[in-house]
Amino acid sequence: MGVDVGSFSEDTSDKLNAENVWMWMIARFPWLSVDDLGRHVPLVTWGSLILTVLVCVLTASSLSWLVAKWAIVGAKDRHGRKLCLAPGPAPWPIVGSLLQLQRHPHRGLAKMGEQYGELMTVHMGTTPTLVVSSPAAAKEVLLTQRTTFASRPLTPTVGAWSGGRDLGLAPYGPLWRKQRKIASVQLLSPRRMEQVDAIQRKLTDFLEEELLRKGQGGARQGEGRNVGTKEAAKEGNDLSPAADPLPTETTSSLPNPAAAVHVGATANVEMSHKAGTMDGLQPVHLRENLFHFALDMLAYVIFGSPVSPSMQHHMAKVIATSGLRSTMRMSKRAQEPEEGLEHDATRRMSKEVSLQTTEGGDDVNDDQMAKRFYDVVLSMTQVVGVAQIPDFVPSLRFRALILELIEKRHEVQRNVAGNCGSSCTMLDHHQATLRAAGLINPDAMVDVVFNNLSPHTQELGGFCNEGRRCEKMALLKEELDEAIGMHKVPSENDLENLPYLNAFLYETLRMHSVAPMLLPHLAMKDTVVFGYDVPAGTSVVVNAWAIMHDPKVWSEPWELRPERFIRDGLLAEDMHPDGKNFAFLPFGSGRRMCPGIRLALTTMRFVLSRLLQRFDVMLPHGIKPEDLDLTEHDGIVIFPETPVPFIFRPRSMG
Numbered sequence: 001m002g003v004d005v006g007s008f009s010e011d012t013s014d015k016l017n018a019e020n021v022w023m024w025m026i027a028r029f030p031w032l033s034v035d036d037l038g039r040h041v042p043l044v045t046w047g048s049l050i051l052t053v054l055v056c057v058l059t060a061s062s063l064s065w066l067v068a069k070w071a072i073v074g075a076k077d078r079h080g081r082k083l084c085l086a087p088g089p090a091p092w093p094i095v096g097s098l099l100q101l102q103r104h105p106h107r108g109l110a111k112m113g114e115q116y117g118e119l120m121t122v123h124m125g126t127t128p129t130l131v132v133s134s135p136a137a138a139k140e141v142l143l144t145q146r147t148t149f150a151s152r153p154l155t156p157t158v159g160a161w162s163g164g165r166d167l168g169l170a171p172y173g174p175l176w177r178k179q180r181k182i183a184s185v186q187l188l189s190p191r192r193m194e195q196v197d198a199i200q201r202k203l204t205d206f207l208e209e210e211l212l213r214k215g216q217g218g219a220r221q222g223e224g225r226n227v228g229t230k231e232a233a234k235e236g237n238d239l240s241p242a243a244d245p246l247p248t249e250t251t252s253s254l255p256n257p258a259a260a261v262h263v264g265a266t267a268n269v270e271m272s273h274k275a276g277t278m279d280g281l282q283p284v285h286l287r288e289n290l291f292h293f294a295l296d297m298l299a300y301v302i303f304g305s306p307v308s309p310s311m312q313h314h315m316a317k318v319i320a321t322s323g324l325r326s327t328m329r330m331s332k333r334a335q336e337p338e339e340g341l342e343h344d345a346t347r348r349m350s351k352e353v354s355l356q357t358t359e360g361g362d363d364v365n366d367d368q369m370a371k372r373f374y375d376v377v378l379s380m381t382q383v384v385g386v387a388q389i390p391d392f393v394p395s396l397r398f399r400a401l402i403l404e405l406i407e408k409r410h411e412v413q414r415n416v417a418g419n420c421g422s423s424c425t426m427l428d429h430h431q432a433t434l435r436a437a438g439l440i441n442p443d444a445m446v447d448v449v450f451n452n453l454s455p456h457t458q459e460l461g462g463f464c465n466e467g468r469r470c471e472k473m474a475l476l477k478e479e480l481d482e483a484i485g486m487h488k489v490p491s492e493n494d495l496e497n498l499p500y501l502n503a504f505l506y507e508t509l510r511m512h513s514v515a516p517m518l519l520p521h522l523a524m525k526d527t528v529v530f531g532y533d534v535p536a537g538t539s540v541v542v543n544a545w546a547i548m549h550d551p552k553v554w555s556e557p558w559e560l561r562p563e564r565f566i567r568d569g570l571l572a573e574d575m576h577p578d579g580k581n582f583a584f585l586p587f588g589s590g591r592r593m594c595p596g597i598r599l600a601l602t603t604m605r606f607v608l609s610r611l612l613q614r615f616d617v618m619l620p621h622g623i624k625p626e627d628l629d630l631t632e633h634d635g636i637v638i639f640p641e642t643p644v645p646f647i648f649r650p651r652s653m654g
């Protein structure tokens with residue numbers, strides 16, 4: 001049958017019948033005509049395509065329902081007994097509910113929890129996971145049944161990373177117990193914390209100096225270029241210590257974590273562009289400085305010395321101003337012009353001095369080592385999550401780097417003055433000086449761990465511009481000024497007794513939970529939680545974020561209200577993050593609770609109080625609180641994706 005598509009008139013639409021619709025479609029899409037099958041192959045193709053898609057969709061959806069039914073309703077235990085699993089969304093084949101979780105799984109799961117309740121079964125890929133979202137259920141899993149849930153799932157990522165042999169991700173068993181004991185009794189013991197205290201003070205002094213220097217435009221050569229411009233943000237070095245080069249040719253290749261995470265984030269670019277100076281002071285990104293601070297602390301605890309080039313530069317200054325300077329002058333006079341000697345000496349030392357350096361150390365390697373250290377720590381925070389997506393690249397990089405750092409540390413140990421006798425090199429002396437200055441940790445974690453492991457296990461190998469936030473800042477300062485004053489370096493004892501400072505810290509940990517879903521746990525045997533079966537091997541995620549933002553648990557959970565942690569003018573004892581209050585779990589609870597809680601709290605209290613003593617912290621002119629993009633960076637550890645520029649005005653100026 002021929003159809004005169006050319007003569008088809010749209011006016012025939014008043015007769016809305018199948019024939020008209022068909023003719024209208026043929027007028028629009030002539031290839032739909034079946035006049036000449038040979039010529040109109042597309043119709044057949046489209047037809048089969050549509051049919052195929054339909055079949056696929058139907059099959060997938062019935063399959064997913066079948067799987068859901070099998071997984072949730074019809075699941076049976078080893079003895080064929082029907083299991084009653086916690087309710088949850090029907091999973092899709094292969095991906096389970098991963099697509100519904102979107103970018104921030106803790107938020108996605110909190111939303112699902114509103115529908116399914118405090119215990120739900122969610123498929124992370126093909127793995128059924130029990131998600132816990134209430135204080136009572138968290139208590140049941142982390143405390144009452146703490147041994148049953150004390151293990152960690154061995155995901156492909158964890159397997160590739162460390163084979164599950166590291167403390168944080170190891171399955172519950174003898175190796176984990178041994179590591180945990182070393183961590184609690186030796187590495188993070190009160191005695192060790194005193195040693196860490198000394199380096200913490202030095203690093204905080206350095207942090208303050210850096211904030212001051214950068215705020216004043218950055219004195220070092222090459223710094224401050226493009227600051228606050230779109231170009232700088234695009235380069236990834238805008239306002240950050242990534243633009244923190246050692247002088248001249250040793251420009252650091254240290255990554256800007258912001259750039260690594262989100263190069264040129266629009267908000268960042270716009271904000272940096274808008275950020276104006278204030279009282280002649282430049283805005284500074286605190287986040288990067290704190291990131292470097294924390295990693296230097298970590299590197300000190302683990303490898304015995306900070307790793308960032310800027311810190312090494314600082315260490316070099318210690319040497320250059322020590323007795324060794326004259327030795328250096330003498331030994332290098334023949335090669336160096338007198339003018340600018342000190343600067344050159346400092347620079348040269350900064351090349352030579354680092355934990356990794358062997359004699360004649362090379363700055364490029366040091367910089368690369370630091371870059372890799374920052375890089376892998378950052379990637380660690382992104383990869384180890386509930387979404388079990390294997391990413392082998394960072395894990396292999398991580399292993400190689402750690403092995404290299406351990407080897408270098410052994411080298412340092414061999415070279416430490418005293419061991420080398422008459423063959424002591426200049427570097428040995430430098431390291432002895434750093435040790436004396438407390439900049440090389442005599443008991444680095446690698447040493448402790450290696451001394452403790454048997455040969456067998458070794459083989460296994462707040463900002464303030466206006467309004468209520470200002471009030472809170474003022475309250476913090478008032479408390480600090482009254483109790484300690486502006487100049488005294490506070491002791492841990494001083495700080496523990498400041499209710500508002502601690503309450504402020506706790507409230508921040510509640511609102512911006514660093515590890516929002518703790519680390520994943522694993523059921524080691526079949527058990528029952530609140531009437532629901534939990535078969536052995538089930539992954540368990542405690543959504544601490546959901547609990548800490550639940551309006552049934554916390555009134556006005558989105559409001560920053562440190563006062564909620566204070567009772568009768570004192571810090572409420574039952575509101576400590578020590579794992580006893582299951583509504584407030586920033587460090588987890590039970591067997592796998594964070595062993596670093598003391599170090600973390602001490603460090604945060606100290607840094608916060610020192611910054612408050614020294615600076616008025618505010619947003620730059622032209623930036624309002626509502627301009628800020630506080631979107632969380634995705635990964636198992638949460639921090640703001642876009643660094644916020646602050647003005648650090650020395651209080652002496654005010």
Ligand code: HEM
Nearest residue numbers: 167168514515518519586587588589592593594595596600
């Ligand atoms: C604000 C800082 C910190 C927060 C919020 C934090 C939070 C956490 C959380 C939530 C867990 C998981 C608990 C669980 O799965 O039930 C954890 C585990 C862990 N944390 Fe921390 N942590 C912090 C700092 C530190 C520090 C400074 C160290 C060490 C120096 C550390 C070492 C560990 C280790 C080794 C584990 C694994 C413990 C195990 O599985 O047995 N953390 N942390």
